[in-house]
Structure formats: C-alpha cells, structure tokens
Amino acid sequence: MKLIKLDAIDSTNDFLKGLASKDELDNFTVVTAENQTKGKGQMGSKWESETGKNLIMSALVKDFLYNNKDVFNLSVIVSLAVIKALKLFNIPDLSIKWPNDIMSYNKKIGGILIENTLKSDGRIVSVVGIGINVNQTNLTELPHASSLAVITGESFDKEVLPALIVENIKEEITLWETNATHYWNEYLNSLFRKGVPMPFKNLRNQNFMGIIQGVSPTGKIQILLEDDTVAEFEIKEIQMLY
Template identity: 80%
Template sequence: MKLIKLDAIDSTNDFLKSMSSQDEQENFTVVTAENQTKGKGQMGAVWKSETGKNLIMSVLVKDFLFDNEKVFNLNIIVSLSVLEVLKSLNIPDLCIKWPNDIMSYNKKIGGILIENTLKSDGRIVSVVGIGLNVNQTNYTELPNASSLAVISGKTFDKNALVVSIVEKMKEKIELWQTNTAAFWEDYFNSLFKKGVPMPFKNLQNTNFMGIIQGVSPVGKLQVLLEDDSVAEFEIKEIQMLY
C-alpha cells in the first residue's frame, strides 16, 4: 500500500484525483492529511475537522467498477469496511445513514465521499474519501456529531485505522463477485432507521412521513409512503429529520 502523508491540503480527494490522472499510480494508493482546508461532503457540502485529531484519507480504487449502473457497489464495500473495523474496536450501535454516513447511536462519526472518473477506454477510476471523527472531543458547534474518543473514552491510533480500513476494502473487493448478495444484505441490515416511521423533507421543503425499505441497485433510497407506494430518491432529494 503506497501511503502519502500530508500536513495540510485543500482536499485529499482532489489531490489524489490529480495524481490518478497519471495511470502509473498503483491501486489502493492512499493520501492522508492532518488538516484539510476544503473538505467535501456529498453534493458539495463542507466537511470540517480539528487539525491532527481526525482521520482524513482518500484511497485510489481501480479495476473494480466497469459499469456506470453499478457504481453504488463500491459505496457498499467502503461503508461495510469502515463499519467492520469500528466494530472490531468495540464502537457500539453502529449503522449507515444512507448513503454513506457512519453513525454510532444517533450521532454522525464519519462520512464517505466517492468520486468516479470515466476514462476514455471505458474504465472507471474511483477516489474514495473517508472522514472519521477519531480523537476530537469538542462538538459544541456540531450537536449531531461525535467521535470514537467521545463514545469510547479512549484515544486511537489513526495510522492503524488507515491500514485496517484499506485492508478490509481489499478483502471485500476480492470477495465481491462470490458474495455480492450477502454484502448488499449486510448493507440493508445496517441502514440507520430502516423500517421505522420517520419524518422526511423533500426538495420543496415539504415534510412527510415514510419508512425506509432499502436501497435500489443504483443506490436510490426506497421509502414507503403513507399511500403505500414506494418512492425512490437520489442523494439530496430527501432529508431525514431525526
């Protein structure tokens, strides 16, 4: 595993994307940073982190995705990889808030942003950004967030977390073809608030009740509505109110 450690960068995803345009970069190249000045979340949301306290990393993944209709498969692999590593550290009550937020109890402890680039020869090259709240303890401005340190009362080795997460990703990618259905089932079973009546808000700022049923093959959230129909939503088309 090639590991590039930076003190500060605007975005590890952007840094790795610029590197990955050069085809000689080896698969699973990792970039980490102690501070990220322009961290990104889904659909351009800003992701901020206290310098030196948290895990900020991006991983290059090649030769896995070959079909635009199946890009969500990598989301499943990465989410489950992070979840399994945290379970091994005895972090309690873990789940995935669709599509890629990592939760413990009702608090967000991490997020994943995957950016895919379609090459001229049809290959899909992915940069997997992972932000994990590790040793930061002050969340007065982020009441819905927490960290491994707050939840467990311990501090953690960020470098060991990087290695564990990447090794788990490699393992799941190797097993994907023979375990696809099982991985999807694990993802479904790990969904935050699945099967529970919950209030949501749509793009028109209209509130409505729904029950999360699962996720479609292309990664849309499937919600059972009050009229017994099931609607599918893209990222940012729906907000869970919890």
C-alpha cells in the same frame, strides 16, 4: 499499500485525483492529511475537522467498476469496510445513514465521498474519501456529530485505521463476484433507522412520514409512504429528520 502522508492539503480527494491523472499509481494508493482546508461531503457540503485529531484519507480504487450502473456497489463495499474496522475498536451501535454516513447511536462519526472518473478505455477509476472523527472532542457546532473519543471516553491511534480499512476494501472486492448478495444484504441490514416510521423533508420543503425499506441497485433510497406506495429518492432529494 502505498501511503502518502501530508501535513495539510485543501482536499485529499483532489490531491489524489491530480496524482492519478498524471501517473500510473498503484491500486489502493492512500493519501492521509493532518488538516484539510476544503474537505468535501456529499453534493458539495463541507466536512470540518480539527487538525491532527481525526482520520482524513483518500484511497485510489481501480479495476473494479466497469459500468456506471454499478457505481453504488463501491459505496456498499467501503461503508461495510469502515464499519468492520470500527468494530475492532468496540464502537457501539454502528449503522450506515444512507447513502454512506457512518453512525454510532444517532450521531454521525464519519462520512464517505466517492468520486468516479470515466477513462477513455471505459474503465472507471474511483477516489474514495473517508473522514472519521476519532479524537476530536469539541463538537459544539456540530450537533448531529460525535467522535470515537466522545462515545467511548478513550483516545485512539488513528494511524492504524487506513490499513485496516483498505484491507477490508480489498477483501470485499476480491470476494464481490461470489458474495455480492451477501454484502448488499449486510449493507441493507446496517441502514440507520430502517423499518422505523420517521419524518422526512422533500425538495419543496414539505415534511412527510415514511419508512425506509431499502436501497435500489443504483443507490436510490426506497421509502414506504403513508399511501402504501414505495418511492425512490436520489441523494439530496430528501432530508431525514431525526
């Protein structure tokens, strides 16, 4: 694994995308930063992180995706890779809040942003951004967030996480062709609040009750509604109220 360490950068995803556009980078090249001034979440939301306290990383993944309809498979792989790494730290009650926020109990401790680029030869090159709250304890302005340190009362060596996560990603990609159903089932079984009646809010700012049933192959969340129909929603079409 080629590792590029930075003190500060606007966005590790943008930095790695820039490198990948100019050079033939090794697969699974990783960029980490102590501080990120313009961290991004899903659909342009911001990711805030205290300098030097958390894991900020981006990894290059290529030679896996070849079709746009399969891009969510990488979200499944990366989410499970992060969960597997955090289990080694004995982080309790881990789950995945659709599509790929990492939760402990009902608090967000990490997030994943995957940006895909379609090359002229049809290949899809992915930059996988991962942020995990590790040793940050000041989270007063983030009521739905927590960190490994807050949850366990211990401090952690965040430097070991990139290699653990990337090794998990590599292993799952290698096994994907024969184990895709296993990984999808593991992802679905790890979904935050799956099977539990809970309120949601739609784009019209209307609240409604529903039960998460699963996720479609293209990444849409499937929710059982009060009229016993199952509706599918894209990212940001609904908000989970918890």
